[in-house]
Amino acid sequence: MPVPVQPEELRQFTVTDQAPAAHLDLLNALGFRSAVAGLRLGVFEALAAGPLPVADLARRTGTDAYALRLLADALVGFGYLTGSATGYANSANTTRWLLRDAPESFAPVLAFWGAVVTERWTDLEESMRSGLPRRDFYPWLEQRPETLADFQTMLRRLAAWLAPEIVELIPAPPPAGRLLDIGGGHAGYSIAFCRRYPKLRATVLDLPGALAQGAPAITAAGLTERITALPGDLSTVDLGADHDLALLFNIVHGYPDTEVGALLKRVAAAVRPGGRVALLEPLAEVPQRPAGTADSFVRAFSLNLFHTQGGRAYSFTELSELLTAAGFTQVTQHLLRGSEADHLVLAVRAD
Ligand SMILES: C[S@@+](CC[C@H](N)C(=O)[O-])C[C@H]1O[C@@H](n2cnc3c(N)ncnc32)[C@H](O)[C@@H]1O
Numbered sequence: 001m002p003v004p005v006q007p008e009e010l011r012q013f014t015v016t017d018q019a020p021a022a023h024l025d026l027l028n029a030l031g032f033r034s035a036v037a038g039l040r041l042g043v044f045e046a047l048a049a050g051p052l053p054v055a056d057l058a059r060r061t062g063t064d065a066y067a068l069r070l071l072a073d074a075l076v077g078f079g080y081l082t083g084s085a086t087g088y089a090n091s092a093n094t095t096r097w098l099l100r101d102a103p104e105s106f107a108p109v110l111a112f113w114g115a116v117v118t119e120r121w122t123d124l125e126e127s128m129r130s131g132l133p134r135r136d137f138y139p140w141l142e143q144r145p146e147t148l149a150d151f152q153t154m155l156r157r158l159a160a161w162l163a164p165e166i167v168e169l170i171p172a173p174p175p176a177g178r179l180l181d182i183g184g185g186h187a188g189y190s191i192a193f194c195r196r197y198p199k200l201r202a203t204v205l206d207l208p209g210a211l212a213q214g215a216p217a218i219t220a221a222g223l224t225e226r227i228t229a230l231p232g233d234l235s236t237v238d239l240g241a242d243h244d245l246a247l248l249f250n251i252v253h254g255y256p257d258t259e260v261g262a263l264l265k266r267v268a269a270a271v272r273p274g275g276r277v278a279l280l281e282p283l284a285e286v287p288q289r290p291a292g293t294a295d296s297f298v299r300a301f302s303l304n305l306f307h308t309q310g311g312r313a314y315s316f317t318e319l320s321e322l323l324t325a326a327g328f329t330q331v332t333q334h335l336l337r338g339s340e341a342d343h344l345v346l347a348v349r350a351d
Contacts, residue, residue: 001031031080045100052089054087115150159188159189163188167196175197180202183210188214215229256311277323278346280345283316285316
């Protein structure tokens with residue numbers, strides 16, 4: 001939670017430059033790390049039923065009471081907990097956002113990014129110096145069932161939020177059409193399309209661990225007859241042919257542009273002439289996007305993509321050129337009402 005700053009203090013950090021803004025980042029980094037520790041140790045869940053004295057909180061979380069008091073006090077300072085003579089309680093914001101059962105819980109996002117920052121960003125300078133990033137993000141994720149579940153839950157929730165708008169923005173495929181959802185993991189978008197178009201059939205291609213995360217959702221939606229899971233590597237697996245619509249949602253940003261070009265050519269070969277490809281991407285260089293959390297996130301996310309996967313956020317112009325070179329035409333960009341960071345890019349497979 002952003003460290004509480006008085007308005008005059010904030011002016012000194014961000015307007016008059018009388019104080020180093022990096023001090024705020026330092027505090028926010030400590031706040032982030034403390035919150036991740038609170039989450040990993042189960043502090044917020046232990047306080048879900050109500051306030052507890054530190055001795056009881058330590059017993060419930062399997063921690064040392066002396067040490068835990070220091071973490072709890074830090075979490076009070078950052079606004080995650082409140083403290084009183086009777087013990088500690090979750091703040092209103094923590095109760096709303098950080099409990100696992102909360103309807104829009106942010107806990108999977110905090111847990112996932114906690115793992116990324118503490119385990120994958122330790123050698124950020126090295127990929128800056130060498131220009132050669134590590135490219136083992138997904139193999140790392142596939143080996144970590146809890147982090148993988150948090151990652152797919154985070155994306156499934158975003159899909160539940162964005163899918164209604166996206167399904168309406170993409171022109172309808174033919175009634176008994178075929179959809180290819182490349183890197184479709186949690187299957188949320190395929191499920192949304194199959195619900196909207198009752199005769200549509202979908203194939204969700206992904207790595208085995210990610211598909212396992214999507215399988216219960218497909219079953220729960222009663223769509224096992226119409227949605228097929230295809231385990232495989234999207235760079236090498238046979239993508240088939242004559243699909244009416246291919247989804248590449250949050251995929252191309254994981255690759256350098258040469259590999260994006262090669263992937264788009266494979267996708268073009270898998271889509272029938274006149275069929276469509278749809279990309280969902282956090283686009284770089286969006287003039288309409290004001291400075292703020294969405295713009296800051298896309299910039300930092302792009303750095304993360306390079307460091308962990310060798311990719312980055314692309315601009316619409318870059319994607320348009322790559323799509324055209326791959327054999328697509330009529331490339332269009334669509335702003336989404338539901339997200340300032342994500343954009344839809346559509347293109348038609350040339351005849
Ligand atoms: C950022 S997620 C996007 C998931 C989904 N398309 C969405 O937008 O919510 C990227 C997906 O690509 C999958 N993926 C990554 N590398 C892959 C590969 N080499 N072959 C197949 N799938 C891969 C991941 O497992 C993950 O489900």
